[in-house]
Amino acid sequence: MADHAFLIPLIPFIGFLILFCTLGNLPRYWVAVIGVGSIGSSAIVVALLGIEFLSQKDPTPYAVHLYTWMNLAGFQPGVSFYIDGLTLTMMFVITGIGLLIHVYSSLFMFEEEDYSRFFSYMNLFVAAMLVLVLADNLLLLFLGWEGVGLCSYLLVGFWYQDSANGMAARKAFIVTRIGDTFMALGLFLLYQHLGTLDIQPMMHVATASWAIGDPTVTLACLLLVGGAVGKSAQLPLQTWLPDAMAGPTPVSALIHAATMVTAGVYLIARTHELFLLSPIALNIVALIGAATLIMAAFTAMTQSDIKRILAYSTISQIGYMFLALGVGAWASGIFHLVTHAFFKALLFLAAGAVIYSLHHEHNIFKMGGLRKKLPLAFWSFMIGSAALAALPFTSGFYSKDAILLSAWESGPMGPGLWAAGLLGALLTAIYSFRLVFIVFFGATQTEPDKPAGSVMAVPLLILCLLSLLGGLLTVPVSQVFPPATALDHSGLIPAVTLAIPILGVLIAWLIFLRRSVDLGAITSSAVGKFLVTFWFRHWMMDSLYDRVFVKPYTFITLANRRDIIDSFYNGFAGALRLLHDYATLSQTGQLRTYALVMLMGVVALIAVFAGVITP
Amino acid sequence: MLELALFYLAAGISLVSTILAVTRVNATHALIYLIISLLASAIIFYLVGAPFAAVLEVVIYAGAIMVLFVFVIMMLNLSPAGEAIEHRWLQPRMWIIPALFCTLLLAEITYMLSRGDNLLMGHMVGPKAVGLELFGPYVLAVEIASMLLLAGLVGAFHLGRRYLTELREETS
Amino acid sequence: MTEVVVIPMEHGLLLAAILFLIGLLGVMVRRNILLILMSLEIMLNACGLAFIVVGAHWGQADGQIMFMLILAIAAAEVSVGLGMLLQVHIRIGTLDIDLASRMRG
Numbered sequence: 086m087a088d089h090a091f092l093i094p095l096i097p098f099i100g101f102l103i104l105f106c107t108l109g110n111l112p113r114y115w116v117a118v119i120g121v122g123s124i125g126s127s128a129i130v131v132a133l134l135g136i137e138f139l140s141q142k143d144p145t146p147y148a149v150h151l152y153t154w155m156n157l158a159g160f161q162p163g164v165s166f167y168i169d170g171l172t173l174t175m176m177f178v179i180t181g182i183g184l185l186i187h188v189y190s191s192l193f194m195f196e197e198e199d200y201s202r203f204f205s206y207m208n209l210f211v212a213a214m215l216v217l218v219l220a221d222n223l224l225l226l227f228l229g230w231e232g233v234g235l236c237s238y239l240l241v242g243f244w245y246q247d248s249a250n251g252m253a254a255r256k257a258f259i260v261t262r263i264g265d266t267f268m269a270l271g272l273f274l275l276y277q278h279l280g281t282l283d284i285q286p287m288m289h290v291a292t293a294s295w296a297i298g299d300p301t302v303t304l305a306c307l308l309l310v311g312g313a314v315g316k317s318a319q320l321p322l323q324t325w326l327p328d329a330m331a332g333p334t335p336v337s338a339l340i341h342a343a344t345m346v347t348a349g350v351y352l353i354a355r356t357h358e359l360f361l362l363s364p365i366a367l368n369i370v371a372l373i374g375a376a377t378l379i380m381a382a383f384t385a386m387t388q389s390d391i392k393r394i395l396a397y398s399t400i401s402q403i404g405y406m407f408l409a410l411g412v413g414a415w416a417s418g419i420f421h422l423v424t425h426a427f428f429k430a431l432l433f434l435a436a437g438a439v440i441y442s443l444h445h446e447h448n449i450f451k452m453g454g455l456r457k458k459l460p461l462a463f464w465s466f467m468i469g470s471a472a473l474a475a476l477p478f479t480s481g482f483y484s485k486d487a488i489l490l491s492a493w494e495s496g497p498m499g500p501g502l503w504a505a506g507l508l509g510a511l512l513t514a515i516y517s518f519r520l521v522f523i524v525f526f527g528a529t530q531t532e533p534d535k536p537a538g539s540v541m542a543v544p545l546l547i548l549c550l551l552s553l554l555g556g557l558l559t560v561p562v563s564q565v566f567p568p569a570t571a572l573d574h575s576g577l578i579p580a581v582t583l584a585i586p587i588l589g590v591l592i593a594w595l596i597f598l599r600r601s602v603d604l605g606a607i608t609s610s611a612v613g614k615f616l617v618t619f620w621f622r623h624w625m626m627d628s629l630y631d632r633v634f635v636k637p638y639t640f641i642t643l644a645n646r647r648d649i650i651d652s653f654y655n656g657f658a659g660a661l662r663l664l665h666d667y668a669t670l671s672q673t674g675q676l677r678t679y680a681l682v683m684l685m686g687v688v689a690l691i692a693v694f695a696g697v698i699t700p
Numbered sequence: 701m702l703e704l705a706l707f708y709l710a711a712g713i714s715l716v717s718t719i720l721a722v723t724r725v726n727a728t729h730a731l732i733y734l735i736i737s738l739l740a741s742a743i744i745f746y747l748v749g750a751p752f753a754a755v756l757e758v759v760i761y762a763g764a765i766m767v768l769f770v771f772v773i774m775m776l777n778l779s780p781a782g783e784a785i786e787h788r789w790l791q792p793r794m795w796i797i798p799a800l801f802c803t804l805l806l807a808e809i810t811y812m813l814s815r816g817d818n819l820l821m822g823h824m825v826g827p828k829a830v831g832l833e834l835f836g837p838y839v840l841a842v843e844i845a846s847m848l849l850l851a852g853l854v855g856a857f858h859l860g861r862r863y864l865t866e867l868r869e870e871t872s
Numbered sequence: 873m874t875e876v877v878v879i880p881m882e883h884g885l886l887l888a889a890i891l892f893l894i895g896l897l898g899v900m901v902r903r904n905i906l907l908i909l910m911s912l913e914i915m916l917n918a919c920g921l922a923f924i925v926v927g928a929h930w931g932q933a934d935g936q937i938m939f940m941l942i943l944a945i946a947a948a949e950v951s952v953g954l955g956m957l958l959q960v961h962i963r964i965g966t967l968d969i970d971l972a973s974r975m976r977g
Binding site for chain 2: 879882883885886891893894895898900901903904906910911914917920921924925927928930934936937939940941943944945946947948950951955956958959961968
């Protein structure tokens with residue numbers, strides 16, 4: 086099967102080419118068959134490859150070299166794939182979840198005029214994402230990295246007729262581009278010092294040539310973290326993700342919840358040997374994760390748009406992954422990535438089902454009482470929220486529990502990080518069940534008309550199952566990462582970790598369902614009002630960036646409207662134009678004048694000739 | 701010495717008739733002087749030992765090519781009014797600058813010719829020698845010349861045909 | 873190769889140069905396209921004369937061959953040139969070369 090690894094990204098790419106080149110002239114049925122079928126075939130190849138790889142007694146990672154991409158003075162990045170447990174895990178998520186979401190979309194997007202365009206972008210996304218995780222060297226990884234960024238831009242702005250969507254797409258593109266620039270600089274630095282971008286040799290050279298805490302490796306790691314926070318929507322570049330919800334709901338589920346936004350986590354995990362050399366960078370990763378998860382959780386509590394709540398929850402959950410990476414719990418971080426992909430895809434698809442039935446209604450306060458009318462969406466939401474809140478024995482519980490316990494045991498910063506994670510867990514439980522209680526209980530606000538079809542129901546059911554039982558899976562990454570310390574599951578700390586989410590659900594129940602606490606009184610007081618607004622606007626980060634970056638930039642561009650540098654070139658062009666006008670005066674169109682001028686030239690030439698050549 | 705005298709006589713006729721050809725206001729007169737100049741050139745060719753070239757000069761240059769001019773003059777239907785226009789065009793001051801530069805060039809050429817040794821000519825090269833040379837080393841040049849003539853034929857046919865069709869449209 | 877006549881080569885070349893310059897003068901001064909074409913013929917003929925004279929000096933056939941090639945060029949040039957002359961006559965309605973100046977600027 087190893088020889089067929091190239092098929093994994095190639096099949097979706099061919100699907101993209103077919104759909105793209107036919108310019109939407111295929112019948113919808115065929116579009117669905119090609120769009121879904123390409124991902125399905127890719128998933129089958131991944132499954133066969135995975136079975137072969139994991140059935141070995143002692144799975145050994147291997148590289149598949151396809152061809153040399155370019156050859157520049159000894160720098161020979163190949164188009165070659167590296168397959169180990171981590172890659173395989175990511176591929177299972179991308180093709181598996183991707184397939185479910187594609188199946189779901191084939192009905193969800195059926196009414197759209199640009200059905201074919203949607204699937205072509207989605208296929209291109211899957212191809213790029215697979216290249217990203219399969220890449221053997223950081224340059225190929227960067228190609229996939231930029232490819233998924235492009236697809237994210239195209240799909241966020243899918244409904245381009247509304248200019249707000251276009252603005253959201255541009256915001257997503259530009260903000261992640263800032264991170265990508267950091268990452269590119271990191272690659273330059275690494276190449277300059279290590280002389281290669283092939284990940285595995287690079288890690289060996291790095292371990293051999295740098296001592297722990299070397300400033301260069303710290304700088305390189307921080308530049309890579311810059312790329313990761315941009316793509317994974319972490320502090321300080323997280324502002325693009327909520328706006329990216331302007332795209333269709335399956336896009337939010339696939340790109341902005343399950344796969345692309347976790348690429349930063351993958352990058353750090355992939356280069357973890359580098360990060361092990363730099364404790365400072367690891368601490369910063371942990372702090373970024375902790376800060377982001379709390380900030381985003383507070384914001385999620387105050388939002389009213391169903392998709393924005395989920396978006397902030399995604400930012401928060403990726404914060405947990407960063408926290409896990411930062412404290413060295415690599416496997417737990419990747420495990421949370423997988424379980425998060427399950428339950429967040431489930432939540433988004435369920436939200437999509439609700440939106441589908443309610444004529445694109447996004448405001449949760451206009452929903453309510455949908456429990457009986459949309460039972461499938463309700464149970465999906467219940468299971469997804471339970472996993473998100475990490476209620477015991479759901480998939481999210483296992484992964485988040487492991488992260489929190491690892492945080493507790495990780496050195497001097499441990500208790501602080503643990504407390505932050507715990508606060509985040511409490512808030513997560515509150516906001517996720519706030520959403521469930523407001524949308525599905527209480528009085529009916531809007532009547533749903535068309536329930537989701539069976540094509541949408543099947544992926545939801547499978548994801549429900551995965552969200553519930555995903556905790557029983559083990560991710561095959563034990564060989565990739567250094568062995569984790571065994572976690573102590575007895576004593577006070579694990580008990581508290583276990584109890585906090587349940588407490589959160591209880592609080593949400595008291596406030597939003599039983600209404601024992603008068604929420605209106607709290608929010609209408611001066612402090613409450615301020616906090617709600619402050620959190621609702623995500624800690625004023627957008628307006629802060631607007632003031633600090635956007636406004637001065639627009640001011641400068643307006644001041645330089647006539648472009649000082651351009652005026653130099655324009656002046657040069659103007660001078661040339663003047664000379665040209667003088668030169669055209671010689672072109673009189675008079676044949677006889679031309680002959681006369683030629684004669685003059687001949688006279689002059691022969692004068693020189695006769696004077697020089699003749700003895 | 702007779703040959704030498706003939707050479708200078710032919711040269712003189714050639715010069716005079718050429719000057720006259722260039723300065724005539726009537727195109728037909730100019731053409732006749734041009735033909736005389738070409739015939740004088742043919743005599744010079746014969747005198748310096750190139751009889752074949754002399755024959756070609758008479759047959760092709762003075763004969764065929766000049767007949768083309770005659771045809772065109774016939775087609776143009778030149779009127780006496782044209783001569784008045786030519787008179788107006790040929791003002792003496794127009795000659796000054798071109799003549800000045802031509803004189804300069806002539807002076808330069810004379811200067812260069814005067815520096816060489818006193819070379820003589822007088823070898824007979826008959827048609828047989830020319831023919832052997834032409835279809836020996838120069839066969840490629842012959843092919844190229846034939847292609848050039850073909851191009852000239854096609855070009856003339858193209859230009860002239862449109863002229864005729866337009867004339868036909870005007871008359872009908 | 874029999875000796876025919878002994879003539880100074882410089883005189884032959886000088887004659888060719890003068891004829892050439894008269895032709896050039898005609899091209900520059902005349903405004904009638906027909907006369908310009910005739911002047912061009914004079915120039916071509918002068919070139920041929922120069923080749924013949926030099927060939928006669930060396931006693932070789934190459935000069936005459938060059939003359940024949942010039943003949944071919946002259947024939948082609950005249951046929952195309954006269955065709956264009958007719959076109960100018962039909963389009964502009966005159967033979968004045970100065971009026972055919974649309975290539976200006």
